[in-house]
Amino acid sequence: MNYSVVYATSTGNTKLLADNVAEALGKDCTYIGQPDEKSKEADVIFIGFWTDKGNCNEEIKKFISELENKKVFLFGSAGAGSEDYLNMVINNVKGELDGSCEVVGEFMCQGKMQQGVKARYEHMLEEKPGDEQILSLIKNFEEALNHPNEDDLTRLKNKVKEVVGK
Numbered sequence: 001m002n003y004s005v006v007y008a009t010s011t012g013n014t015k016l017l018a019d020n021v022a023e024a025l026g027k028d029c030t031y032i033g034q035p036d037e038k039s040k041e042a043d044v045i046f047i048g049f050w051t052d053k054g055n056c057n058e059e060i061k062k063f064i065s066e067l068e069n070k071k072v073f074l075f076g077s078a079g080a081g082s083e084d085y086l087n088m089v090i091n092n093v094k095g096e097l098d099g100s101c102e103v104v105g106e107f108m109c110q111g112k113m114q115q116g117v118k119a120r121y122e123h124m125l126e127e128k129p130g131d132e133q134i135l136s137l138i139k140n141f142e143e144a145l146n147h148p149n150e151d152d153l154t155r156l157k158n159k160v161k162e163v164v165g166k
Helices: 013-028 037-041 058-065 083-094 115-127 132-144 150-164
Strands: 003-007 029-033 044-052 071-078 102-110
Touching: 003 013, 003 037, 003 058, 013 029, 013 044, 013 071, 013 150, 029 037, 044 058, 044 150, 071 083, 071 150, 083 102, 102 150, 115 132
Parallel strands: 003 029, 003 044, 044 071, 071 102
Antiparallel strands: none
């Protein structure tokens, strides 16, 4: 079996995840990088994305919409870290795949967000001082700064190894 790792990254979270996937795959990883036709030649394609409005980013959405009869492992990060939200995102991404594709694994974790997000939250808080929902968003932003962390990376590697039998 050979594997490719395709990813898009905005803040570096997905690149970190992708590098760890490739490390877990070892010499059987024949491609790592941005979406490319060459990556489609692998037996299993590991596809990494950042979350955009509850789904994968547009570049990955376009790539996976072109896949047919492929085994895929989906992995990504999202700013919000609740299990319900992460599950919703991965399910939305699965919905972008052609029905002929088989999802052989999946992984989601929280990831740090761009500083502009925090600035937006702080501006919102200036307009609504003490707003609990906005304070919660800021707290989540701060928590996300620590992700992906070593625990996230270990869990990802373990899931990859389960799929490839290493």
